[in-house]
Amino acid sequence: MDKQITTRVAVISCTDWQAVAAQCELNSRKQWFDAVAVLHAQRVVARTAYAASQGVQIGMRRREAQSVCPELHIATNNPERDRLMFESVVRAVSELVPLVEVSTPGVILLATRGPSRYVGGDEILAQRLHGITYDALALLADGRPIAFGVGIADGRLTALVAAHAAHASADRYVVVEPGESARCLAQLPVSVLADFAEIDRDVVSLLHRLGLSCLGDLVAMKPSDLVGRFGPVGLEVHRLSCGFDRHPPITIAPPPERASTHRFELSVEDINVVVATARQVADELVTHLSNQGVSCVRLHVCMQTDHGEQSDRLWYQPEGLTAAAMAERVRWQMEAWIATRGLTSGVVLLRYSPVGLRAREGRQLGLWGGSTQADEWAARTVERLTTMLGADAVRVAQWRGGRDVSEAFALTPAAVVDMERRAETVVVKEAAWSGALPTPSPSIVYDEPLLAVVNDASGCVVSVSGRHELNAAPAQVVIGQHVYTVMSWAGPWPVEERWWDPLRQRRAVRMQMVLERHGDTSVRTATHAVVMVLEHGEWWMTARYG
Amino acid sequence: MSDSLPVAKALEPIIPDGVLVRGRTVLCSGDAAMSTALLMASAPTQAGSWLAVVGVSDFGLVSACEQGVALQRTVLVTPTSNKKDWTSTVAAVADGFDVVMLEVPREVSESDARRIQTRIQARRNVLVLVETSRHATRRSVFQPDVVLHTMTTKWDGIEHGAGYVQGRLVDVTVSGRRVPRATQHVLQHVG
Numbered sequence: 236m237d238k239q240i241t242t243r244v245a246v247i248s249c250t251d252w253q254a255v256a257a258q259c260e261l262n263s264r265k266q267w268f269d270a271v272a273v274l275h276a277q278r279v280v281a282r283t284a285y286a287a288s289q290g291v292q293i294g295m296r297r298r299e300a301q302s303v304c305p306e307l308h309i310a311t312n313n314p315e316r317d318r319l320m321f322e323s324v325v326r327a328v329s330e331l332v333p334l335v336e337v338s339t340p341g342v343i344l345l346a347t348r349g350p351s352r353y354v355g356g357d358e359i360l361a362q363r364l365h366g367i368t369y370d371a372l373a374l375l376a377d378g379r380p381i382a383f384g385v386g387i388a389d390g391r392l393t394a395l396v397a398a399h400a401a402h403a404s405a406d407r408y409v410v411v412e413p414g415e416s417a418r419c420l421a422q423l424p425v426s427v428l429a430d431f432a433e434i435d436r437d438v439v440s441l442l443h444r445l446g447l448s449c450l451g452d453l454v455a456m457k458p459s460d461l462v463g464r465f466g467p468v469g470l471e472v473h474r475l476s477c478g479f480d481r482h483p484p485i486t487i488a489p490p491p492e493r494a495s496t497h498r499f500e501l502s503v504e505d506i507n508v509v510v511a512t513a514r515q516v517a518d519e520l521v522t523h524l525s526n527q528g529v530s531c532v533r534l535h536v537c538m539q540t541d542h543g544e545q546s547d548r549l550w551y552q553p554e555g556l557t558a559a560a561m562a563e564r565v566r567w568q569m570e571a572w573i574a575t576r577g578l579t580s581g582v583v584l585l586r587y588s589p590v591g592l593r594a595r596e597g598r599q600l601g602l603w604g605g606s607t608q609a610d611e612w613a614a615r616t617v618e619r620l621t622t623m624l625g626a627d628a629v630r631v632a633q634w635r636g637g638r639d640v641s642e643a644f645a646l647t648p649a650a651v652v653d654m655e656r657r658a659e660t661v662v663v664k665e666a667a668w669s670g671a672l673p674t675p676s677p678s679i680v681y682d683e684p685l686l687a688v689v690n691d692a693s694g695c696v697v698s699v700s701g702r703h704e705l706n707a708a709p710a711q712v713v714i715g716q717h718v719y720t721v722m723s724w725a726g727p728w729p730v731e732e733r734w735w736d737p738l739r740q741r742r743a744v745r746m747q748m749v750l751e752r753h754g755d756t757s758v759r760t761a762t763h764a765v766v767m768v769l770e771h772g773e774w775w776m777t778a779r780y781g
Numbered sequence: 782m783s784d785s786l787p788v789a790k791a792l793e794p795i796i797p798d799g800v801l802v803r804g805r806t807v808l809c810s811g812d813a814a815m816s817t818a819l820l821m822a823s824a825p826t827q828a829g830s831w832l833a834v835v836g837v838s839d840f841g842l843v844s845a846c847e848q849g850v851a852l853q854r855t856v857l858v859t860p861t862s863n864k865k866d867w868t869s870t871v872a873a874v875a876d877g878f879d880v881v882m883l884e885v886p887r888e889v890s891e892s893d894a895r896r897i898q899t900r901i902q903a904r905r906n907v908l909v910l911v912e913t914s915r916h917a918t919r920r921s922v923f924q925p926d927v928v929l930h931t932m933t934t935k936w937d938g939i940e941h942g943a944g945y946v947q948g949r950l951v952d953v954t955v956s957g958r959r960v961p962r963a964t965q966h967v968l969q970h971v972g
Contacts, residue, residue: 613831616877628859632852644842673945678815678844725945749936761812781815
């Protein structure tokens with residue numbers, strides 16, 4: 236491949252930021268927990284270093300996590316909290332380097348060319364960044380140490396890997412000398428592509444199975460072979476392995492009116508008004524860019540107030556930012572700005588400057604058929620709702636499979652799904668899983684299962700032996716304040732998952748029970764069919780035939 | 782745009798007029814509220830309408846799929862807990878979806894409910910309210926055109942330690958503004 240220019244970047248990375256943010260928020264309420272895990276959709280998505288050392292892993296269920304680490308404090312997922320907590324770090328860093336990029340809370344990227352020359356070299360810059368971040372985090376956690384890493388290298392991927400390496404080891408920072416990126420990456424397993432460059436895990440797993448286990452193997456391949464096997468992704472993984480950016484930078488002369496600026500006639504204080512306007516401006520910009528055949532991957536958003544305060548931030552999205560995504564970034568930036576009390580009056584100016592462009596992979600519409608009016612309306616409404624509520628509040632279902640009704644469908648944000656095309660795909664329950672409950676399935680599946688006590692006729696707790704046999708027939712169920720009589724029951728059906736993996740294995744039994752409210756003297760009493768699960772000696776009501 | 786949306790075969794004799802008339806509000810309550818609401822949404826989504834499920838906690842996706850709801854035309858929306866935002870969210874949803882399924886939070890006032898119903902009538906959608914037993918004690922702030930109150934009388938297939946839940950018999954009491962005299966029906970439900 237011909238000579239490529241890659242920008243030299245510095246990365247400050249605090250992995251599992253969600254858990255650290257939750258920990259810091261608890262600390263602000265004068266509570267301190269060493270072991271904190273953040274749960275999303277009943278799975279651990281982040282945990283603190285101490286919890287990790289106790290064996291809490293990403294992807295565990297609540298009960299598994301609590302069984303390996305009993306003192307674990309569980310926090311709910313809250314992207315807003317993550318962003319706002321991180322803002323104090325970002326603000327501290329932007330006092331040294333004004334323009335930084337925060338693509339996800341917990342990771343700051345910045346171009347080092349200017350700052351390095353200003354402070355006198357990459358080493359000194361890394362030291363300064365480390366010091367600033369350390370002080371900012373210490374302020375959040377009242378001086379308790381929070382692990383993070385600083386990395387400087389050519390290209391995003393190498394810098395992220397370097398920062399992560401610095402985090403994992405005791406080093407404070409890792410600086411990869413210019414031109415050394417490819418050599419530094421060559422030894423690493425291909426899984427870093429999924430961890431740090433958002434390459435699909437299926438692709439990474441396939442690469443691994445094809446015998447390409449480290450990035451050096453990918454560099455040795457001819458790009459044309461990779462493209463032949465994987466399509467456009469093949470070229471991307473090759474570029475990444477060589478230490479370049481994922482997409483070739485566009486070198487043609489930029490369109491003359493690239494930046495789009497909106498001046499408000501009166502200063503606007505309402506964030507919703509700013510975001511709504513931002514959406515309109517973004518629409519124009521995206522249309523303009525797509526007419527040129529490009530989409531924007533890095534966007535510089537600049538806002539100014541009446542009193543001359545200014546907020547600059549870079550945003551990055553490897554797939555290209557849509558208009559809704561741009562407006563959402565404006566909302567985040569403005570919320571952070573308000574939270575840090577950086578602005579004292581209304582906004583008068585909003586400017587988008589697309590700084591990173593990539594060729595747009597156009598979409599060929601069907602000649603006939605295709606989307607209907609209803610599909611278009613729905614797609615438009617979904618975009619609007621995403622702008623109003625955030626991407627995580629508007630979701631669509633995707634079949635994933637599983638024995639549990641709660642995990643058979645995954646919910647993905649509608650913003651990342653092509654809504655106008657979605658109606659053509661069919662989302663169906665595929666072949667029944669062995670070990671799943673027989674159909675019909677319960678129509679109410681509790682997000683938070685209810686703890687229950689199941690007793691037999693003599694008032695003793697019902698348990699199940701190692702051979703999945705009940706010790707007594709269930710007669711009574713107590714859930715919270717309510718007592719129910721068991722009218723009929725079926726099961727127990729064993730669930731044994733991943734018995735080969737000591738950390739992620741799951742052993743439980745499921746039962747169906749028909750319950751009637753105890754002591755209900757009215758003529759017609761309602762009966763409820765429910766699904767009860769016994770796991771780790773505790774009964775839970777997980778679903779109801781509502 | 783036609784005046785009505787189709788309704789599942791099992792519900793045809795139960796729903797007044799045998800179709801879902803656009804602009805109307807249907808309330809499903811009782812212990813089989815959720816599955817009745819899912820059954821109601823199945824035929825319209827299969828015929829090409831979109832369904833928005835707003836704030837329905839514990840929505841059983843597998844069951845929805847089994848009852849015939851076309852999940853490729855279903856979007857799940859989680860509104861913020863803020864009351865003002867809730868109303869504007871539902872109003873925004875009504876702009877783009879034919880069928881809006883809603884679980885009404887406790888703090889919604891009657892005037893908000895009236896505003897939403899006016900919006901539904903103007904946009905000619907169908908509003909399906911689901912009242913799971915959690916807030917069943919409270920009188921509805923909405924003025925539903927049709928109320929389906931359900932009560933399971935018999936569970937099929939499950940015995941003392943044998944079988945599994947295969948179906949059920951549900952007594953449905955139909956009332957509401959558009960129903961001059963309340964009627965009783967028996968519905969053979971699968972979910």
